[in-house]
Amino acid sequence: MKPEHKAVFQQDVEAVDKYLMSNGYISASDNEEQKVIDAEFYALTAGGKRIRPVLCIEFYKLFGGKGDVTEIAACLELMHTFSLIHDDMPEMDNDDMRRGKPSVHCAYGVDTALLAGDGLAILPFEIISDKALSGDISPETAVKLINCLSKAAGNHGMIMGQRLDLISEGKQVDLKFLKRMSGLKTGCILSASAQFGAILAGADNDGVKKAAEYAENLGLSFQIVDDILDVTGSENELGKPIGSDEKRFKDTYATIMGIDAAYDEAKRYTEAAILAISDLEGSELLIELAYDLLERKH
Amino acid sequence: MKPEHKAVFQQDVEAVDKYLMSNGYISASDNEEQKVIDAEFYALTAGGKRIRPVLCIEFYKLFGGKGDVTEIAACLELMHTFSLIHDDMPEMDNDDMRRGKPSVHCAYGVDTALLAGDGLAILPFEIISDKALSGDISPETAVKLINCLSKAAGNHGMIMGQRLDLISEGKQVDLKFLKRMSGLKTGCILSASAQFGAILAGADNDGVKKAAEYAENLGLSFQIVDDILDVTGSENELGKPIGSDEKRFKDTYATIMGIDAAYDEAKRYTEAAILAISDLEGSELLIELAYDLLERKH
Numbered sequence: 001m002k003p004e005h006k007a008v009f010q011q012d013v014e015a016v017d018k019y020l021m022s023n024g025y026i027s028a029s030d031n032e033e034q035k036v037i038d039a040e041f042y043a044l045t046a047g048g049k050r051i052r053p054v055l056c057i058e059f060y061k062l063f064g065g066k067g068d069v070t071e072i073a074a075c076l077e078l079m080h081t082f083s084l085i086h087d088d089m090p091e092m093d094n095d096d097m098r099r100g101k102p103s104v105h106c107a108y109g110v111d112t113a114l115l116a117g118d119g120l121a122i123l124p125f126e127i128i129s130d131k132a133l134s135g136d137i138s139p140e141t142a143v144k145l146i147n148c149l150s151k152a153a154g155n156h157g158m159i160m161g162q163r164l165d166l167i168s169e170g171k172q173v174d175l176k177f178l179k180r181m182s183g184l185k186t187g188c189i190l191s192a193s194a195q196f197g198a199i200l201a202g203a204d205n206d207g208v209k210k211a212a213e214y215a216e217n218l219g220l221s222f223q224i225v226d227d228i229l230d231v232t233g234s235e236n237e238l239g240k241p242i243g244s245d246e247k248r249f250k251d252t253y254a255t256i257m258g259i260d261a262a263y264d265e266a267k268r269y270t271e272a273a274i275l276a277i278s279d280l281e282g283s284e285l286l287i288e289l290a291y292d293l294l295e296r297k298h
Numbered sequence: 299m300k301p302e303h304k305a306v307f308q309q310d311v312e313a314v315d316k317y318l319m320s321n322g323y324i325s326a327s328d329n330e331e332q333k334v335i336d337a338e339f340y341a342l343t344a345g346g347k348r349i350r351p352v353l354c355i356e357f358y359k360l361f362g363g364k365g366d367v368t369e370i371a372a373c374l375e376l377m378h379t380f381s382l383i384h385d386d387m388p389e390m391d392n393d394d395m396r397r398g399k400p401s402v403h404c405a406y407g408v409d410t411a412l413l414a415g416d417g418l419a420i421l422p423f424e425i426i427s428d429k430a431l432s433g434d435i436s437p438e439t440a441v442k443l444i445n446c447l448s449k450a451a452g453n454h455g456m457i458m459g460q461r462l463d464l465i466s467e468g469k470q471v472d473l474k475f476l477k478r479m480s481g482l483k484t485g486c487i488l489s490a491s492a493q494f495g496a497i498l499a500g501a502d503n504d505g506v507k508k509a510a511e512y513a514e515n516l517g518l519s520f521q522i523v524d525d526i527l528d529v530t531g532s533e534n535e536l537g538k539p540i541g542s543d544e545k546r547f548k549d550t551y552a553t554i555m556g557i558d559a560a561y562d563e564a565k566r567y568t569e570a571a572i573l574a575i576s577d578l579e580g581s582e583l584l585i586e587l588a589y590d591l592l593e594r595k596h
Contacts (some may be wrong), residue, residue, distance in 0.1 A: 011310045026453070036461045037453050086416060091408035110389035111464055114412070118384060119453040132441040139437035146444060155335050155417040156322070159333035163334045166409055215441040235399035247473060 001288040008285060009054060015070045016053040020044045023071070027122060036208065038124075039108040041114035043081050047099045051222075051293070052076035052193040056291075059197025059211045062282055069200050071144065072131060075087045075124035079153050083189070084118035084166055085113055088161065120129050124149060137200070152192035163183025172250045178253060179220065187219030210276050217273035224266035225294060227252035228259055233298060270294045299586040306583060307352060312370045314351040314375065315329060318342045321369070323421060335442075336413035337406040341379050345397045349524050349591070350374035350491040351509075356587075357495025357509045360580055370429060370443065373422035374491045377451050381487070383411055415461035422447060431541065435498070442497050451491035459483025468547045474552060477518065485517030499547050515571035516588055522564035523592060524558055525550035568592045 001009065001054030021024075028041045041107045053073035062068050088095040088103040089110060096106050105113035114281040125146055132142035151157055168181060195214035198208040229241065253262040273290045299307065318324075326339045351371035358367050369459060379584035386393040386401040387408060394404050403411035425446055450454055459482030492513035496506040529540065529552045551560040571588045575581040 023472045032465060033458070033461060036457060040453070070360050082416075086412055089412065090398060091412055112461075113462055114384055114387065114389055114456050117416070118380075122448050122452040126442050126452055129441050129445035129448060133445055139441045142441050142444075143427050143437045144439075147427035147431055148425060152425055154420045155338070159334060159413050159420075161415045162332070162413055163331060163410075167330060193334050194393075237589050 001290050002284070005125065005288055006286040008058075010291065011058045012054045012073075012122040013050045013055075013116070015068075016050045016074055017045075019070050019074050020077065021120060023074075025127065035108065035112050035114045036119055039085075039112045040081075040120050042107060043085055043098075043104050043120070044077065046101050047078070048081075050077060050082050051289075052189060055190065055193040056200070057214060059194045060201045061197075062277070062280060062286065063198050063201035063211075064209055065197070065201035069122060071138070072128060072196065073199065075127050076148070076189060076196060078120045078124050078127075079149060079192075080189055082117045083115040083153075083158055083162070084217075085117040085120065086254075087119075089113055092162070094167070097226055107270070123151070141202075145196060148192050148195050148199065155189035157184060161188065168250060170252070173251045175253070177254060178251065178256070182220055182223035183216060186223045187216045188229040190219040190222070191215040208282065213276035213288065214273045214290075217234050217269045217276065218293065221266040221269035221273065221290070222293055224253040224262050224269070227254040228262055229296075229298065230264070232255065232259060267293055303478060304584050305314045306356075307587065310352045310355045310371075311348045313355075313366075314348045314372055315343075317368050317372050318375065322370075323425065327345050333406065333410050334413045334417055337383075337402050337410045338418050339380075340385055340424060340507055341396075341402050341414065341418070342571075344399050346375070346379075348375060349587075350378050350487060352587070353488065353491040353495040353584075355578040356584055357492045358419075358499045360578060360584065361498040361499035361501040361505055361509075362497050362576070363495070363499035367495070368496065370435070370494065371491075373425050373447070374487065374494060375584065376422050377424075377447060377490075377579060378487055379453075380415045381417065381456055381460070383415040387411055387415075389586070390460070390464070395466070419451070428535075439497060439500075443494055446490050446493050450486040450551065457487035459486065466548060469549075471549045472556060473551070476549070476554070480518055480521035481514060485514045485520050485545045488520070489513040508578065511574035512571045512584065515574065516591065519564040519567035519571065519588070522551040522560050522567070523594060525552040526564070527561055527596065528552065530557060553560060564592055 025045065026037055026041050028038055053070070053076055053213045055074055056073035057069060060073075069237075077152050080144055084098060087093055088098055089105050098104075101107070103113075108116070128142050128145050128149075131137045132139050137145075153159065159225055161181055164177070164181040165185055168177065173181075191212045194211035198211040202213070225260075230252065253265060257265060270290050270293075274287050277286055299427070319510075324335055324339050324342065326336055351368070351374055354371035354374055355367060363526060367546075382404045385391055386396055387403050394401055399405070401411075402414055407413070426440050426443050426447075429435045430437050435443075451457065459479055462475070462479040463483055466475065471479075489510045492509035493506050496509040528550065530534075551563060555563060568588050568591075570587050575584055
């Protein structure tokens with residue numbers, strides 16, 4: 001990524017991090033009663049690439065938005081973090097580590113992890129509707145955002161992706177299944193993130209569609225690179241144990257196609273992502289982001 | 299309840315049951331991939347008093363609403379059922395039975411129960427925003443409903459109530475704590491249900507406040523009667539094991555005050571609920587409902 005774009009990207013991430021550290025909804029405390037909110041704060045501030053909020057902010061700017069959409073962008077990180085907390089729990093992937101720190105259920109107990117995930121799944125709708133009630137966004141925009149996010153996260157979106165993921169354990173699956181699974185599990189919220197930016201900027205349907213197409217392809221590429229890193233990455237860099245897919249007898253792009261062919265496949269999706277927005281003026285940062293994510297090592 | 303009111307109440311329940319059995323969002327299937335949605339359907343159609351949707355429908359009518367609000371009323375049952383599914387799970391209350399049938403995690407496994415709860419927590423926001431996008435309700439009304447529901451269910455509402463419930467296990471708590479806990483755990487969604495009706499009917503702030511006051515007091519009375527039935531009820535009538543509070547060393551109104559004093563306390567809250575709406579024309583059904591819930595045996 002060019003230095004000037006890297007700087008903008010970093011600014012977005014810092015704005016989101018700052019909001020997550022200090023906002024009117026979630027904060028850390030020593031109060032025993034607030035343990036669920038503490039756990040949410042812990043999960044939200046444990047690091048992370050903040051790709052979803054960045055997509056929202058950068059698509060907002062791409063479509064001409066001039067305001068500050070950090071708060072609504074952060075909602076996408078809340079929804080994403082909810083899914084990570086529940087996904088790590090013993091009944092799901094049973095992962096003890098996340099981003100180099102103990103998973104929420106290890107740090108706070110399974111009961112609190114369950115409730116913290118629940119809280120983070122609901123909070124985006126509170127924040128978005130608060131923004132509409134305070135007049136920062138119109139009710140029409142709020143309804144569009146809420147519809148987009150609830151469909152992306154819900155029964156036929158991310159949750160269906162999690163279900164397919166459970167089915168795939170210990171089973172041979174094909175590439176078509178993997179594509180559908182990862183499109184739902186990872187792609188839906190990424191797509192919602194890009195659409196959020198377009199919707200907030202008042203883009204037309206064609207613009208929203210381009211944003212979605214970019215993010216869906218980015219999501220597929222992202223998932224394949226994740227699969228590759230699970231084989232080739234180092235635990236230190238990833239902040240979680242490697243080889244976890246193999247241990248769970250999970251077929252992935254990497255195990256089915258081999259590392260090299262999987263990388264080529266990821267590259268094809270990256271190029272499709274870029275193609276979706278290449279005719280839009282000012283899309284350089286998002287194009288470079290797609291390449292960066294393809295070449296990432298963690 | 300007077301026969302004519304009983305008939306209206308039954309009509310409301312049947313309309314909600316019918317909608318839950320057949321709608322565009324959740325249905326039963328044999329498809330392995332749809333297992334999470336199957337589990338949601340199972341939980342939703344396992345019976346239940348449907349008090350929350352009825353409150354929405356009847357407050358809507360009380361404030362002059364003339365349309366059919368069954369779909370939005372059902373959203374309150376979705377949110378309630380989400381909380382039951384997660385509450386029954388091993389990391390929370392570990393209850394094997396609910397409404398006379400195996401709990402969702404016993405019937406479908408803990409992984410599916412986790413996801414089914416998640417799905418039901420998100421779905422109300424999809425349905426309400428769909429109703430706004432289709433023009434059935436205004437975006438302004440949708441935003442108000444979503445704000446009301448997300449606050450009632452979220453970190454400082456029902457989820458905080460669940461947290462207080464966890465804290466109270468094996469600990470001596472006082473009546474003040476119990477009142478706060480049950481106000482959050484049960485009262486918040488009941489209050490949202492009544493407010494939903496008022497908001498949908500376009501009631502003014504004073505009307506919405508009266509609806510909330512009725513439902514909050516009804517909720518406190520409801521919880522105390524629940525506690526009493528856990529001591530005096532029969533497993534057959536309740537559809538779940540009795541004595542579960544005692545087994546978990548949970549202090550309740552019944553264990554702290556004794557059955558008779560607890561009943562008197564429930565009665566006081568019932569009367570406060572009634573007082574909140576007694577000056578509203580047409581509130582007879584809701585007044586009789588409050589008495590019926592006080593005298594219920596299951």
